[in-house]
Amino acid sequence: MVKKWWMERIGYQIYPKSFKDSNGDGIGDLNGIIEKLEYLSNLGVNLIWICPFYDSPMDDNGYDVRDFFNVAKEFGTMDDVKKLIQKAKDLDIKIILDFVLNHTSDEHPWFIESRKSKDNPYRDYYIWHEGKIKDGNKVEPTNWGSFFGGSAWQYDDLTDSYFMKIFSSKMPDLNWKNEKVHDEMIKIAHTWLDLGIDGFRIDAVSHLDRAQFEDTDVSDDPYPLDWYKFSNLPKVHDYLKKLNQEVFQKRDVLTIGEVGGAASIDEGLKYAGFDRNELSMVFNFDHNWCNNLWEISHPKHLKTDVLRLKKVFLSWQEAFKNKGWLPLNWLNHDQPRLMSQYGDRKYPIKSAKMLATLLHMLKGTPFIYQGEEIGMTNYPFDDVSDFKDISSIAAYYRHLEKEPDDPVKAIRKAGMSSRDNARTPMQWDASLFAGFTDKNPWLKVNPNYKKVNVDKNLKDENSLWYHYQKLISLRKKSAYHDVITYGDVTFLDIENPNHITYLRKNEAKILLCIHSFSRKKQTIDLNTYHIEHVVISNYQKLHANEDTLILKPYESVVLEVKEKL
Numbered sequence: 001m002v003k004k005w006w007m008e009r010i011g012y013q014i015y016p017k018s019f020k021d022s023n024g025d026g027i028g029d030l031n032g033i034i035e036k037l038e039y040l041s042n043l044g045v046n047l048i049w050i051c052p053f054y055d056s057p058m059d060d061n062g063y064d065v066r067d068f069f070n071v072a073k074e075f076g077t078m079d080d081v082k083k084l085i086q087k088a089k090d091l092d093i094k095i096i097l098d099f100v101l102n103h104t105s106d107e108h109p110w111f112i113e114s115r116k117s118k119d120n121p122y123r124d125y126y127i128w129h130e131g132k133i134k135d136g137n138k139v140e141p142t143n144w145g146s147f148f149g150g151s152a153w154q155y156d157d158l159t160d161s162y163f164m165k166i167f168s169s170k171m172p173d174l175n176w177k178n179e180k181v182h183d184e185m186i187k188i189a190h191t192w193l194d195l196g197i198d199g200f201r202i203d204a205v206s207h208l209d210r211a212q213f214e215d216t217d218v219s220d221d222p223y224p225l226d227w228y229k230f231s232n233l234p235k236v237h238d239y240l241k242k243l244n245q246e247v248f249q250k251r252d253v254l255t256i257g258e259v260g261g262a263a264s265i266d267e268g269l270k271y272a273g274f275d276r277n278e279l280s281m282v283f284n285f286d287h288n289w290c291n292n293l294w295e296i297s298h299p300k301h302l303k304t305d306v307l308r309l310k311k312v313f314l315s316w317q318e319a320f321k322n323k324g325w326l327p328l329n330w331l332n333h334d335q336p337r338l339m340s341q342y343g344d345r346k347y348p349i350k351s352a353k354m355l356a357t358l359l360h361m362l363k364g365t366p367f368i369y370q371g372e373e374i375g376m377t378n379y380p381f382d383d384v385s386d387f388k389d390i391s392s393i394a395a396y397y398r399h400l401e402k403e404p405d406d407p408v409k410a411i412r413k414a415g416m417s418s419r420d421n422a423r424t425p426m427q428w429d430a431s432l433f434a435g436f437t438d439k440n441p442w443l444k445v446n447p448n449y450k451k452v453n454v455d456k457n458l459k460d461e462n463s464l465w466y467h468y469q470k471l472i473s474l475r476k477k478s479a480y481h482d483v484i485t486y487g488d489v490t491f492l493d494i495e496n497p498n499h500i501t502y503l504r505k506n507e508a509k510i511l512l513c514i515h516s517f518s519r520k521k522q523t524i525d526l527n528t529y530h531i532e533h534v535v536i537s538n539y540q541k542l543h544a545n546e547d548t549l550i551l552k553p554y555e556s557v558v559l560e561v562k563e564k565l
Contacts, residue, residue: 006254009047011367015333018425021437030076044472047094059170064105068188085196099200102207103171124178127164143215145223149394176208189247199254206259209233240278257282265319273324281327286312306517310500314491326364336421340378347554353467353538354556358515360471373468374457381415392418429455483509512559522551529561
């Protein structure tokens with residue numbers, strides 16, 4: 001294995017709109033990020049992924065790009081970008097940006113030209129179709145559904161045609177069969193790398209190819225969402241190999257693909273295997289939903305499927321051993337907050353520290369999502385007007401259509417999985433609007449901000465924040481650096497539904513990492529190990545003898561051990 005710089009970095013994802021507002025308009029911005037870079041450096045972070053701040057009409061909070069070469073006025077200017085890059089370099093913080101390859105805004109100049117006429121030079125930059133005749137009426141080319149609900153096709157009366165949009169109607173899909181699109185994206189990538197960034201998180205990368213335009217029969221819905229029609233198809237790899245050859249490998253940059261669409265582990269290796277010459281890593285979502293969230297209507301009934309979660313981690317870790325490198329993350333800007341998804345309200349700090357240790361002691365490059373380090377939680381939505389995310393609003397109305405007499409239930413169900421949960425403003429302190437802004441923020445602040453905030457964490461040496469800092473320090477600069485970063489991973493007691501336990505091992509050291517998901521005491525057999533040191537724990541005292549370890553509720557402990565002869 002060739003060691004790369006990004007294998008030894010600690011990542012942090014920033015959703016700029018919600019991170020820090022520097023000018024009092026209620027919207028986070030680039031200068032807000034600059035202001036907080038030293039905070040991140042003190043935590044131990046030395047790699048940041050920043051979500052889109054390109055010029056955009058903000059139909060999908062910046063993922064609908066209008067101009068790849070400019071900054072949205074809400075976020076700042078290109079001069080602010082340059083200041084941010086320089087300040088980050090001064091602190092030895094690498095920067096990767098979101099690179100949106102699948103679509104643009106419908107206000108992008110390419111699309112404005114594309115829809116003017118069927119013979120416009122930009123027509124084939126997007127996926128257009130004449131539609132088909134059904135029962136004497138013109139309808140969509142296929143019955144494929146969109147991720148945001150409704151059809152994956154949008155009718156445009158200017159040329160009496162349909163364009164494809166697997167997300168929002170204001171986000172037309174680019175046509176990657178057109179090599180001119182490749183050339184444009186290569187130019188964009190080089191421009192940003194020339195400015196001094198260090199790579200890209202590539203949005204929706206698995207969706208760059210399309211199946212034959214034929215109806216799907218996966219469900220009885222008018223527009224079934226059949227991911228396999230536009231996810232993880234063969235041509236995607238051809239496009240990525242070209243980008244790698246023309247851009248990535250020439251610049252020694254970090255590239256992380258977002259591979260949704262039910263990508264299998266084998267498909268993940270096709271994107272990011274060491275021998276594939278495509279991407280450095282891939283984010284997968286298999287571990288994000290290992291609970292019963294889709295089956296319940298109230299969060300108090302949420303239950304983690306520990307066995308499933310364990311087997312997901314085991315499968316990806318084993319598959320990528322010596323074949324590729326994994327990013328480690330619990331969530332991103334599209335998923336519920338970690339504490340609300342897998343934490344325990346009765347044991348918030350203990351369960352939060354356990355979850356942090358579980359992830360950070362695995363093999364890969366860790367990524368913290370903003371606010372995760374202080375234990376931020378889901379927002380208590382009680383009205384559809386609380387939502388800003390278009391997919392959450394659509395989900396609410398889908399639930400309401402099924403049960404029109406129960407709008408409260410519809411709000412709860414949409415709220416539990418809402419993307420807005422991760423996008424509420426960062427909670428910096430207990431002042432009005434949580435120190436994020438001094439005006440009304442673009443999205444409501446979670447009402448628990450007086451109890452859960454950065455300032456309170458920094459004043460408590462036993463807080464979750466300091467636990468994250470210690471985990472990062474162990475990985476970066478302790479005697480355990482090598483075994484944590486590059487050591488083998490072996491999962492133990494695989495069928496136990498109450499804890500996740502694994503070994504980290506190299507020629508010099510063995511770490512036994514034990515993480516309880518139970519409110520009840522658990523017994524761990526230590527018969528084959530001798531404890532040398534407690535490396536990190538979320539309890540002050542260890543209850544162990546020569547052969548047995550008694551775990552307290554949500555106890556998480558990493559032990560340096562030696563095998564008994």
